[in-house]
Amino acid sequence: MLSTHAHAEIDREVSKYPDGRQQAAVMAALRIAQQEKGWLSEEVIEYVAGLLGLEPIQVAEVATFYSMYDLEPVGRHKICVCTNISCMLRGSDDVVAHLQRRLGIKVGQTSADGRFSLRSVECLAACGGAPMMQIGKRYYENLTPASIDEILDGLE
């Protein structure tokens, strides 16, 4: 289900905690699994549960609680637009509207070609550059429709 590399990484996380406390590594294990698989399917959740000696529902509780775990397939580029207060005051509504128009999808959806997924998220701690969005691991700040187009054009 997961690569040897992912297993090794999960083992490393488990080893950080005392014996019998492998449940503590559940968030890290899910993150590693998601990195490799792109999203967390039921099978992956059950597999992670097996690795950590937990019941599947225990892992599902965590996976469904945090919004950064994806329970559905996501596009190659996951665009997370902050719509929290600072960004909202600086026009995040327009950012979302522009992205939806440009990509032809709504918030929460993935484009038909599988390139982009659009999400609205809470504060990403970059209020100084509001409005902002995160694509992959990178932050893009002080967004305007023009800069958004430029950013998107620069992506594969």
Place this chain on the structure above:
Amino acid sequence: MPTIEIDGRTLDVAAGTMIIKAADDAGIYIPRFCYHEKLSIAANCRMCLVEVEKAPKPLPACATPVADGMKISTASAAAVEAQKGTMEFLLINHPLDCPICDQGGECPLQDQAMGYGKDVSRFAENKRVVDDYDIGPLISTEMTRCIHCTRCVRFGQEVAGIMELGASGRGEHMHIGTFVGRSVDSELSGNVIDLCPVGALTSKPYRFSARAWELANADAISPHDCVGANLNVQSLRNEVRRVLPRDNRQVNDCWLADRDRYSYTAVNDSDRLTTPVVRRDDNWHEVDWQTALDAAVQGLTTVLTERGPAQLGALVSPTATLEEFYLLQKLVRGLGSDNIDHRLRQRDFRDDAAAPLCPGLGQPMSTLDDQAALLLVGSNIRKDQPLLGLRIRNAFRAGATVMAVNCQDYDFHFDLAFRHIVAPDAMPRALAAVAAAFAVQQGIELPRELAAWVSSGEIEFSDSDSAGIAGQLAEHGAEASILLGSTALQHADFSALRAIAQWLATESGATLGVLPDANSAAGWIAGAVPQRLANGVAASVSGRHAAAMLEQPLGAYITFGIDPELDCLDGRGARAALQSADFVVSFSAFRSGQEAANVVLPIATFVETAGTYVNCTGQVQTAAAAVAAPGEGRPGWKILRVLGNLLGVDDFDYVTAADVSAEVDVARIKTGAEVSQWQLYAPNGSRPVEGLARISDVPLYAVDAIVRRAEALQATVDNRTAAAYLNAAQAERLVVDGCNSVEVQTDGASVRLPVVIDPRVPDGCVYIPAGYAETVDIGDAMSVRLVAA
């Protein structure tokens, strides 16, 4: 010890006690939903907010430990305002559907809404709606009603030991459910219905069949295992509608196993026999009592006079009441025979004469929770005695070491520190290895017979598990227990297992216990065994035990409360013996399964008869009938009394069940497992020369005639398929791994069964459950051959 004040009352409370517990103990009411004495503290419903002097805001009583000088008000204006506020939030999403909700009338949320709710909701928006999933045949869900107290989640995680329900999502999107709609399969799952403070989890078989306030309540005792769980049987118009637990700290706490809770569904089954029937010219005729009893008397008398009293035998279900055991043995003995037994699945009777007065734990149930080391010998305690299994789990959670000598690697809800998982014939050797390791560690001598056996080279005891088990028993001594379970009781070398376990217990100071079937302890004290009369008096001549009665067929049989083919160890032998008998009288609550009988007399089930039960700790519990038996059905003890009169047996004039039990000296009852005279009988279970060793036990929903007909229980996962269970490697070696089914051959019979791959079955073995119609023909075979079909 802190002194606190609750609502003006001064109380001395142990440090660390939560306010809600202190208030409960003092009889002061605090509303609550998520708090439950037997579960961990979640503090997530906020209904128990109370005012504490000098605290800036209301505090949850369930999660606030007492402190010296604390002044608490549970019903001050501030406390009530907080409680009302919580209630308003809880009701925001709770549907106003009490009239169509099964919980209506017995609902903590409904009750507390009366006290703390508003007349009108200020919440004009749409309520949330939650999807329902089918989580099995026992529990109905209506998750829109859920208030997220998480009692059911904590029950699974903490008490039942298997987390099946969980809380997914967060905030308003949080919902309780199973992982992708799986079923809840715990053998204790029904308890979440009692725990649920709203109508989200309700009983599926009971659903919409009655209202709580119209039900009549009666006490009863569960007859299905040796726990004797206390039941509250609720009926409407003489029909049992559901069964709830009664609190009894010594026995079942506030829990019930699903088997205790749902077995009542068989009581209302269409298979119930409602009139006496007799067989004439191979046809069944419904007759009145007089005709049936006359036929029974005539048939029995003919056999007794023509073939002699030793040709009469009685086989009685271990679920019978003390009164039924007593009267049946008195009847049989009054007619001149000592052939009576209730140990229908036992194989090895060699240590009968030295057996204790009543089989049992030899200690109170509650001390099991405090054991430091527990050795299970031939026991699937989690499924066989679910409520005792809970206590083992309690001990485990408190740090006890649990160990096992078993022939399947059962899924326990506790971890095994050391284990021997071996073929049935190897069990005595595995236990002897523990004894040998113990002797070496302690530098003591083994008893001569055991030493001879160990030195014969048959026993390998240098393994770490033997040493581990021995070491734990030595270390914990008086705080250790050895329990012989159902598989041990049914083992071909039960006497050897008992002897070795007893030696270990004596030398280490551990307590030896046995987990008998159902009401077996009452069977022993009432004299329903061939070698003992009532009150433990040795019979001058021992009659035949259950297996012997079937091996050499008798002229006449009385069967009581059993499906002979399914309840006897050798189902095939039982069928043959009963068919060849001249006359068979059957006492049965059900129509089916009595094909070999000449007369079938309809008896009452456990909810329909007054009766006494003795559990594995020797506790004597008496219950009255909750409802009347359907049709012409009568309590077994009454029928036996009349039959005794008609057959002219002396002293058979009883008016009440209590008159009967008065003749049994229940005050003498003491349970245990130790034989009075130690002897090691040579093991007679040998490794099969060819084929596989057959492991057989009776799955928990096949143990007796009632459970077998409880539809709801039969629909659960625990009702295992009658199949041949093999581990994958074994299946591959036999080239049956790709097969859907397999031919199981024994001497003289062949049965086709599905193949199931099960890693818990050891090499060289096949697990074929007993108690199913499909496996009757395999009889009591200890080895079988499998051929791909």
